[in-house]
Amino acid sequence: MADTVLFEFLHTEMVAELWAHDPDPGPGGQKMSLSVLEGMGFRVGQALGERLPRETLAFREELDVLKFLCKDLWVAVFQKQMDSLRTNHQGTYVLQDNSFPLLLPMASGLQYLEEAPKFLAFTCGLLRGALCTLGIESVVTASVAALPVCKFQVVIPKS
Amino acid sequence: MADTVLFEFLHTEMVAELWAHDPDPGPGGQKMSLSVLEGMGFRVGQALGERLPRETLAFREELDVLKFLCKDLWVAVFQKQMDSLRTNHQGTYVLQDNSFPLLLPMASGLQYLEEAPKFLAFTCGLLRGALCTLGIESVVTASVAALPVCKFQVVIPKS
Numbered sequence: 001m002a003d004t005v006l007f008e009f010l011h012t013e014m015v016a017e018l019w020a021h022d023p024d025p026g027p028g029g030q031k032m033s034l035s036v037l038e039g040m041g042f043r044v045g046q047a048l049g050e051r052l053p054r055e056t057l058a059f060r061e062e063l064d065v066l067k068f069l070c071k072d073l074w075v076a077v078f079q080k081q082m083d084s085l086r087t088n089h090q091g092t093y094v095l096q097d098n099s100f101p102l103l104l105p106m107a108s109g110l111q112y113l114e115e116a117p118k119f120l121a122f123t124c125g126l127l128r129g130a131l132c133t134l135g136i137e138s139v140v141t142a143s144v145a146a147l148p149v150c151k152f153q154v155v156i157p158k159s
Numbered sequence: 160m161a162d163t164v165l166f167e168f169l170h171t172e173m174v175a176e177l178w179a180h181d182p183d184p185g186p187g188g189q190k191m192s193l194s195v196l197e198g199m200g201f202r203v204g205q206a207l208g209e210r211l212p213r214e215t216l217a218f219r220e221e222l223d224v225l226k227f228l229c230k231d232l233w234v235a236v237f238q239k240q241m242d243s244l245r246t247n248h249q250g251t252y253v254l255q256d257n258s259f260p261l262l263l264p265m266a267s268g269l270q271y272l273e274e275a276p277k278f279l280a281f282t283c284g285l286l287r288g289a290l291c292t293l294g295i296e297s298v299v300t301a302s303v304a305a306l307p308v309c310k311f312q313v314v315i316p317k318s
Contacts, residue, residue, distance in 0.1 A: 005207075006203070007165050009202075009203045009206045010166065010169050010170070013202055014169075014173060040169075040176060043168075044165070044172055047168045048165065048168065076165070
C-alpha cells in the first residue's frame with residue numbers, strides 16, 4: 001500500500017528542508033542545495049548498486065548497463081520503466097521518462113518549469129552512483145521541456 | 160529487490176546530511192537537527208495516513224488505531240511488524256521493536272548508544288503524523304536500552 005509512495009514523500013521533504021534552511025536563497029545557495037541533493041542521490045545509487053544481483057555485475061557492454069538502469073533500477077525506485085533510451089553510440093545516452101514520478105505532483109505545462117531542477121538533482125546522482133558501482137564513471141544531467149516529461153543525459157567519457 | 164532498502168538508504172543520507180551541515184554541533188545544534196527530522200517524519204506520516212484505506216478511518220477505539228500502526232504502517236515502512244504493544248489503558252502505549260531496522264546498521268550492544276537518538280527522531284514524527292491524520296493528537300518519544308531494541312512511547316493526552 002503506502003510503501004510505494006514512501007520514497008516520493010521523503011524526497012519531497014528533503015527538497016523542502018534543504019530549500020527552507022538554505023543559508024543563501026540566491027543562485028549560489030540553490031547551487032549548493034542541488035549539489036547536496038546530487039551527492040545524496042549518488043550515495044544512495046551506489047548503495048543500491050551494491051545490492052544488485054551478482055549476474056548484473058558481469059555486464060560487458062555499456063548499453064546493457066544503461067538498459068538495466070532503465071528497467072530494473074527504475075522499477076525498483078519508481079515502480080515503472082523508463083519510456084525510452086537513445087544513444088549516439090559514442091558514449092552519450094538520453095533516457096526519457098514521459099511522466100517522471102517526482103515531477104507529477106506539479107501541474108503539467110510550463111508554469112512551474114523553473115522549480116523542476118530541484119526535483120531532478122537527487123535522481124541525477126542516483127543514476128551516477130549506480131553507474132559508478134557498476135564500474136562506469138559518468139556525468140549525468142537532466143532537462144525538462146514540458147512537465148512531467150523529463151530527459152536524463154548520461155555522458156560517459158572515453159578513457 | 161532494492162526497493163525495500165531504498166527508504167533506509169535515504170534515511171541514512173538525511174541523518175548524515177543534517178549532522179554534516181549542522182551550524183552548531185553542540186547540544187543545541189543537535190536538538191535542532193532532531194526537531195527537523197521529527198518534523199519531516201511528521202509530514203511523511205501525515206501523507207501516509209492520508210493514503211490509508213478508507214475503512215481504517217472508521218477506527219473508533221484508540222487501541223485499534225495503535226494496533227493498525229504496529230501492523231500495517233510498520234509493514235509498509237519497514238517490511239516487518241512491531242514486536243509488542245503494551246498499554247496502561249490510560250492513554251500511554253509502549254510499542255517495542257526488537258530489531259528496529261534503522262538501528263540495525265549499528266553494532267549491537269552499548270558502544271553506539273549515544274548515536275541512537277538521531278536514528279529515531281524521524282520515526283517518532285512518522286508515528287505522530289500518522290496518528291494526527293487519524294484524528295489523534297499525541298506525544299511520541301523513543302528510547303533504546305540496548306541496540307537494536309527500541310521502544311516508542313505514545314502518550315495521548317485526555318481532552
